[in-house]
Amino acid sequence: MVVGWLVFGGEEAEATVDAEIEQQINALIDDWLTAWNTADGQLGMDSFATDSRYVSGVSGFGGWSGEEIRAGIERWGGSTYSSEKRGDPLIIERPDSYLVVQKWSPFEGYGRDYFSLFNIVDENGSLKFRYVEDWYGMGWFQLADNLPPQPVDAGD
Numbered sequence: 001m002v003v004g005w006l007v008f009g010g011e012e013a014e015a016t017v018d019a020e021i022e023q024q025i026n027a028l029i030d031d032w033l034t035a036w037n038t039a040d041g042q043l044g045m046d047s048f049a050t051d052s053r054y055v056s057g058v059s060g061f062g063g064w065s066g067e068e069i070r071a072g073i074e075r076w077g078g079s080t081y082s083s084e085k086r087g088d089p090l091i092i093e094r095p096d097s098y099l100v101v102q103k104w105s106p107f108e109g110y111g112r113d114y115f116s117l118f119n120i121v122d123e124n125g126s127l128k129f130r131y132v133e134d135w136y137g138m139g140w141f142q143l144a145d146n147l148p149p150q151p152v153d154a155g156d
Contacts, residue, residue: 017093024127025091025120029102032129033085039077041070049121049128056134063133082107089118097121097130 017025028047035044048054048069055063058076086103100118119131 017091017098021093021098021127022091025089025098025100028120028127028129029085029089029100029118032132033083035073036077037082039074041072041074041077044073044077045070047129048132049123049130052128052130052132054129054132056132083114086113098127 031043032047034040035047045067051065052069053063053065054069054072055061059068059072064072083104083106086105089100089102092099098118098120100120101115102118103113103115105113115135117131117133117135118129120127121130122128
């Protein structure tokens with residue numbers, strides 16, 4: 001419900017974007033996927049704008065910013081938390097940014113499909129993430145504060 005409002009709410013939302021912008025957004029998301037899947041903290045950091053934030057199950061509710069993004073990708077990225085894109089992203093043009101939703105599937109049957117909500121801005125002529133939030137299906141729990149959330153029934 002909240003995601004629907006964020007993506008579709010507001011009269012200023014535009015459902016189509018220029019093909020060149022769409023290509024740049026897809027390249028940015030592909031770089032993010034590569035950074036995460038290979039635990040490349042620098043590539044991940046390069047995808048983010050100044051004063052940005054990443055929030056997911058592994059980052060905790062407060063999320064990561066600055067150097068925390070690099071360190072988090074290097075610690076949690078790679079095989080266990082690798083994912084692949086499912087379909088094309090939904091891109092909504094806003095007056096000062098783009099809202100983008102991308103569906104993912106984890107590798108090796110770990111967990112369920114999930115999606116990321118990206119807020120993308122132009123920073124010095126390059127598209128960058130201002131905010132990234134991963135949304136997982138219900139039924140997750142956390143064994144300890146320093147461990148990422150785990151699915152209740154990963155076999156489904």
